[in-house]
Amino acid sequence: xxxxxxxxxxxxxxxxNLPERQCKDYKTGSFYFEYSHxxxxxxxxIERTETLQIxxxxxxxxxxxxxxxxxxxxxxxxxxxxxMVDKKDIxxxxxxxxxxxxxxxxxxxxxSKKQKGTAVVSTSPAPITIENKSNLFRITxxxxxxxxxxxxSLEINDGKITMLYKGRSLGKDDRYDYKITSQKNTLTHKPxxxxxxxxxxxxxxxxxxxxxKTNLSLMYLPTGKxxxxxxxx
Numbered sequence: 001x002x003x004x005x006x007x008x009x010x011x012x013x014x015x016x017n018l019p020e021r022q023c024k025d026y027k028t029g030s031f032y033f034e035y036s037h038x039x040x041x042x043x044x045x046i047e048r049t050e051t052l053q054i055x056x057x058x059x060x061x062x063x064x065x066x067x068x069x070x071x072x073x074x075x076x077x078x079x080x081x082x083x084m085v086d087k088k089d090i091x092x093x094x095x096x097x098x099x100x101x102x103x104x105x106x107x108x109x110x111x112s113k114k115q116k117g118t119a120v121v122s123t124s125p126a127p128i129t130i131e132n133k134s135n136l137f138r139i140t141x142x143x144x145x146x147x148x149x150x151x152x153s154l155e156i157n158d159g160k161i162t163m164l165y166k167g168r169s170l171g172k173d174d175r176y177d178y179k180i181t182s183q184k185n186t187l188t189h190k191p192x193x194x195x196x197x198x199x200x201x202x203x204x205x206x207x208x209x210x211x212x213k214t215n216l217s218l219m220y221l222p223t224g225k226x227x228x229x230x231x232x233x
Contacts, residue, residue: 022097023072031119046119052224061209063224064090075109080226139178139195140213144229154216154229161197173201180208194221 031046037058044057048066053076055062064076069091076090092106100121107114139156146152151166162175176197183192193208195218209226210217216229 021072021094021102023094023102026094026097026102026119026121027068027071027074030122032122033117033119035117045122049222052222054219054224061219061226063219063226065224079224138180139211139216142213142231144216145232147228147230150232173199175199176202176204 028048028050031048033044033046034041035044035057036042042057044055047054047056051066053064053066055064063079065079067075067077069075072094074092076092078086081087089109090106091109092104094102094104095116096103101118103116103118105114105116139161141157144154144156146154153164153166155162155164159177160175161178162170164170164174176199178195178197181194181196183194193211195206195208197204197206205221206218206227207221208217209219210228214231218227218229219225220227
């Protein structure tokens with residue numbers, strides 16, 4: 001009995017000495033993290049809302065659904081998995097917090113191997129500026145086919161975008177006017193570009209991830225689903 005009392009006392013003292021975690025402060029926000037790639041230290045960026053997380057690193061952009069298990073643990077589910085490994089959910093646990101960062105460990109759900117990292121809050125005070133430069137930014141006139149659905153395509157001509165689907169009759173609601181705007185990213189200090197499609201009945205908004213003569217990658221807002229189109233010879 002005496003041993004049990006001493007054990008409970010030790011556990012209580014240990015828990016009292018643990019640093020208090022302010023996990024709620026990091027459920028949403030903009031953060032950056034550092035990682036190593038080919039022996040070089042690089043910086044990646046995270047933008048997180050209550051339901052969506054977007055990660056930008058190297059030339060890649062990943063988007064995930066966010067589901068908090070409790071205040072300090074969260075599950076990420078990749079929205080547009082391209083590889084088998086991307087279909088596995090990731091479990092992240094916040095270990096410690098400071099007034100400007102949090103350390104964490106993460107692993108694939110059901111796996112014991114964990115990796116650790118630290119994310120730092122963006123402190124850039126630069127205001128977001130919106131510039132309407134639709135006359136300067138254009139999408140090359142072409143017909144582009146969806147990489148994941150060969151029946152779906154975009155036809156870009158005469159300043160308009162038409163959404164086509166093989167076997168379906170073309171309606172007036174499938175043709176959109178478009179404009180491209182730029183928005184300064186307060187993390188990277190570089191502009192992000194956005195595509196807005198409008199017609200009489202609908203307005204669609206996307207972030208442009210890639211725009212070239214042969215490829216167009218769009219992230220649908222606000223769900224984060226990524227669509228990649230390319231020319232097919």
